[in-house]
Amino acid sequence: MKSFLNKISQLSSVQHLLLFDLEGELLYSFPSVSSSNVSLQTAGWQELIEDLGTPETADFAFENGRFCLFRLLIGTLLVGVSHDEHVRTIKEGCSTVRDKLKDEVIRRNVLIRMFTEHRRAIKPQYIKGLKSVAGPEVADILVPFLNTADQLPVDTRSSLISVTCEVLGLCRTKAALEAIKDYLHDSESINARDPVTTTAAQIAIAQLEMDNVAPPGDTRAIDLITVSPEKAEVETEKHGASPEDRKIHTLIDQNKKTEAISLIMDMIRDHAEKKDFAEAERYREMLLATDSMALREIISSAEIIEEEKSAAIDETLITTWDDLIQALSLEEFSALYHATRPRNSAAQEIIAEQGDFLSNLFFVNSGRIQLYTARNDRDTPFKTVEEGEIFGADSFFDISAWTYNARSLGANLSELTWKRLAELKVDYPTLQDNLLEYCNRFRTNPAYFDKPSTSRRKYERRKLSGRATMELLGMTGSETGQVARGDLLDISQGGVAFVLRFHRKEYALELLGKHVKVIIRPDNWLAPLQKNGMVKAVRCHDLISNDYSVHLEFDDLLGAAEVSQAAAKSDH
Incomplete structure (x- = not known):
């Protein structure tokens, strides 16, 4: 549910999001509401919900937008939008969630x-x-x-x-x-x-x-998660059999399990103290494979690793990132910290440029970063990122090319790659959603980019119905035979957008920056259009399933007349 709510909060038109339980208590809010202000900021909505009775949906129009109300079997969801671009998507998503929640x-x-x-x-x-x-x-x-x-x-x-x-x-x-x-x-x-x-x-x-x-x-028992001996052997082969590994396996073969476990614990402690956490985790998996019922040692080994990870964090950073630690947990923050890599940037160093395919999230430990757009050889600064703030979340979570530039004013950073965050999901399943929710507080107001001086859109987009066939191209532009098909969304002289389904977000990420050939078949055209281009963004399209919108920039512009003709039927 939190993942669904976070997806809604990422839509550019969404300004507010409130989920109340069946008794009117606030369960989720975007932007986040401090505990001291919950009653003050939600009392009016609670009264309104109670007065309305039990309608499944309702709309409330205001001067600067509207609020949409949805009754779910676990409570009431209110979504505030500044314009109607995503209202249909939100309503369809909420309707699907409502139907799913009917299943107990x-x-x-x-x-x-x-x-x-x-x-x-x-x-x-x-x-x-x-x-x-x-x-x-x-x-x-x-x-x-x-x-x-x-x-x-x-x-x-x-x-x-x-x-x-x-x-x-x-x-x-x-x-x-x-x-x-x-x-x-x-x-x-x-x-x-x-x-x-x-x-x-x-x-x-x-x-x-x-x-x-x-x-x-x-009475019910909670199953222990165990690692098969085969997996442990594979991991051992991968790292090479050290003398300690060979001794452990010898003890196991001699049925001296207690001595083997003792040696494994020594290795976990030794590697954790040396801050070699990958090896410490490997030996912990070996412990699980050796005896999944050695509960005291299993719990103790996890505590040893977590304590050493926490101790390795600079106390200054704990102070700097206190709000993030509160939003996550010390354990999740520790895992996040050790998944990042440090980077010192000198003043005027360019961290990221508009159009870069950089799937990195940046944490400012100290110093400042200037964000700006570039158009017509003119730089327009729009934000200075300070110590304890994060930038790059737009491109990181949306899977898109950078839509602005980042220049250091002298800063110490930590970089997180999407691959490293994905690897943490097994041990910390809620980390990604919690981090996204936290990053929402640093989101740039989409209205800023709608101004003529800062708009990033060169050509008018027109809605388009029909089908698209995409084929990946090799480094030399040769066809690879890797083909995917989806529904068209919109088109402009500069590019086209269509929907594809991916089983995992990582697969969508791999498409970013790739050169492709696309065959566009609008509903009202007999002859298809064929264009080559580069994938500039892959964004979540369906709030429930794994549908993503693929945004392609053409290598050569499409004629204005062709755009009008292709979109003619869709406009009606």
Whole structure:
């Protein structure tokens, strides 16, 4: 769900985005709303939603745009737009989401995902939303949460525990019953009884006992993620069998598993202390393959690596990026930090130029960067990026050529490539969405580029219906036989846009900057158009599926008459 909301927030026309749960509590906002201002900024909308009753959709027109309301089975979504360019896309996406959420399994998974994504800054409403899908799966995530109740923030602890007990009381599992009883026992033993949480726990226990929860044999267990011995062997071959590796395998062959695990732990600790985290992670995978039930060592090894990663970060950077750490988590920030590469840039050094195919995101650790557009041999600065800010997100997340220039005024940077971010997704599945949400605060106002002096569009675009066939060209311009087909979107003298489907975003990224041949078949033309050009952007087109719009710049301009003729039927 968060990925879907982030996609909407990336649309240039979208100015505001608010998701309320079924009880009117704010779950998501763009731009982000500080906790101290939530009530002030959302009270009016909450009253309006309540007064409207239960319409599935509604529109509210204002002088500078409109708000679109969508009722979903998990709450109400409000989207504020400055113009109507993307309204149809948003409505179609929300309609698809509404239909998908009618499936209880999907709805439960969405709500559980929202809980896990916000767990480090959890609010009662994220837990309360799980009531409608309470069951064994929900108990699986709330039982461990309740077991760490003493670590919750003091100011929200009581409300979080109360609503957790309330939801667990509906889950009808033995694990839920035992967890709540353990909580009551622990709170009494440390003289920390809270009348509010105690009452909630007692009610939940009574509810579970009345429902005759499943016997102990039916309680659910969380499967451990293991690495197969074959994978461990492949990794060992890849890195070459070191003397330590050979000794470990010898111990395993001799059935001396305890000694092997001890040596593996030594290697994890040694490489982590040397900041060789790739090797430390490799030995941790070896540990998992050797004995997936060595839980104490598995947990300890992860803690060793994370602690060393955190310790390796300059304390000054932790201060500089405090807001980013709050938006992610210290663990996610640590992983992000170690995935970047440092770069010192002298004053006047060009970091990126308009038209570059550079899939990098830049973090300004110190100093300043000037962003500017260039047109008619004239530079027009429009923003100075300061310490603790990020630039390049537009091209990085949209998969497009750079649409402006970046010049250093003397700065220390960290660079993140798309490939490195994609590699982190396995261990940190929410990192990409959280980073995108954070980067939205640095987004350049699209209205700036609509001004005549800064507009990047040379030719008028015309809507176009029909089909496009694209073929990749080799370095010498020869045909490769790699062909894809999609629906046309629009055309101009300078280029054409059409929709293709990619199974993974990484595949779309690989298309950026490639030379292609495209055959354009408008609905109203008998003879197709054939043009060569370069892919300048690959952007998310469908808010739900993996459809991307491919934006091609022609090598040679198309005639104005040909554009008008091709688009004639589509205009009507």
